[in-house]
Amino acid sequence: MSRTQVLDPAVGQAMSALSAAAKKGLGDPALAELVMIRASQLNHCAFCLDMHLRLARGNGESEDRVQLLDAWEEAGDLYSERERAALALTEAVTVLTDGVSDEVYARAGKHFTEVELAHLIGLITVINGWNRLMVSRRVQPGGYQP
Amino acid sequence: MNTAQEPVEYATEHAPRMRFAEHAPAVYKAMIRLDAAARQGLDPKLYELVKIRASQLNHCAFCLDMHTKDALAAGETVQRIVQLGAWEESRHFYTEKELAAIELTEAVTVLTDGFVPDEVYEKAAKHFEEPELAQLISAITVINAWNRIGVTTRMTPGHYQPGQHQ
Numbered sequence: 032m033s034r035t036q037v038l039d040p041a042v043g044q045a046m047s048a049l050s051a052a053a054k055k056g057l058g059d060p061a062l063a064e065l066v067m068i069r070a071s072q073l074n075h076c077a078f079c080l081d082m083h084l085r086l087a088r089g090n091g092e093s094e095d096r097v098q099l100l101d102a103w104e105e106a107g108d109l110y111s112e113r114e115r116a117a118l119a120l121t122e123a124v125t126v127l128t129d130g131v132s133d134e135v136y137a138r139a140g141k142h143f144t145e146v147e148l149a150h151l152i153g154l155i156t157v158i159n160g161w162n163r164l165m166v167s168r169r170v171q172p173g174g175y176q177p
Numbered sequence: 178m179n180t181a182q183e184p185v186e187y188a189t190e191h192a193p194r195m196r197f198a199e200h201a202p203a204v205y206k207a208m209i210r211l212d213a214a215a216r217q218g219l220d221p222k223l224y225e226l227v228k229i230r231a232s233q234l235n236h237c238a239f240c241l242d243m244h245t246k247d248a249l250a251a252g253e254t255v256q257r258i259v260q261l262g263a264w265e266e267s268r269h270f271y272t273e274k275e276l277a278a279i280e281l282t283e284a285v286t287v288l289t290d291g292f293v294p295d296e297v298y299e300k301a302a303k304h305f306e307e308p309e310l311a312q313l314i315s316a317i318t319v320i321n322a323w324n325r326i327g328v329t330t331r332m333t334p335g336h337y338q339p340g341q342h343q
Contacts, residue, residue, distance in 0.1 A: 045210040075289075152329050169293075
């Protein structure tokens with residue numbers, strides 16, 4: 032059985048506005064792509080992985096940093112402490128059913144201003160939204176053009 | 178034994194970790210817009226059941242406070258709200274259509290367990306016409322988004338007034 036590809040245009044537009052607001056407020060496009068790739072890995076979103084891998088590479092992200100993202104904790108200094116704090120927060124907020132610990136939250140709070148942190152949380156939230164919309168409707172990868 | 182004259186001493190209420198709407202106003206506004214778009218075309222009672230079930234799975238206390246109050250205000254019964262946490266054993270409290278929506282809610286909410294199974298999707302597709310199904314998926318997505326904001330910023334439950342955010 033094929034799955035619906037319908038998405039109400041008002042929902043799509045609101046999602047796009049949400050993405051744009053979160054990315055703008057975070058002000059770090061390279062980190063934004065790392066966060067969106069990591070959440071999409073955890074949520075197994077093929078369309079989203081394809082899209083954000085293309086965007087990251089298009090932005091000049093290094094192949095090592097893209098390839099090793101799935102094992103960032105073991106990847107030494109390939110990622111900065113700030114990025115690692117953001118990735119830890121991304122994992123906690125994405126899995127969510129295990130909660131978001133004070134330790135993970137405080138670690139992010141050390142590297143981001145409160146305004147940046149609010150937008151980082153917004154960005155993790157919005158990619159989790161896209162992951163759900165794409166996985167549920169089984170939207171095929173490869174359709175995204177940068 | 179406690180009487181009405183001896184008030185129970187509850188644990189101290191926690192403060193939120195941050196005031197999200199103040200620090201990310203454009204994101205918050207877009208969330209409100211998204212929520213309004215996703216609820217179009219869905220039965221309000223079903224919408225609240227979906228929101229409550231996802232918030233239970235994600236342990237969002239603020240969201241549970243809000244959506245149980247909104248559900249009651251929309252005419253939902255206490256029994257159906259209480260039984261929702263064990264719906265598999267209390268199926269006769271719900272319609273087959275509601276059960277299909279609840280099952281889809283669980284699959285889309287606990288997404289890291291792997292995809293949304295065909296069986297769950299197909300059951301939902303049997304009860305929901307395509308545009309309504311798309312709205313249901315959007316609604317599940319949106320409550321999952323609010324749950325993430327609510328849990329991460331540790332929004333404080335208990336003070337919501339029904340209809341306050343509608």
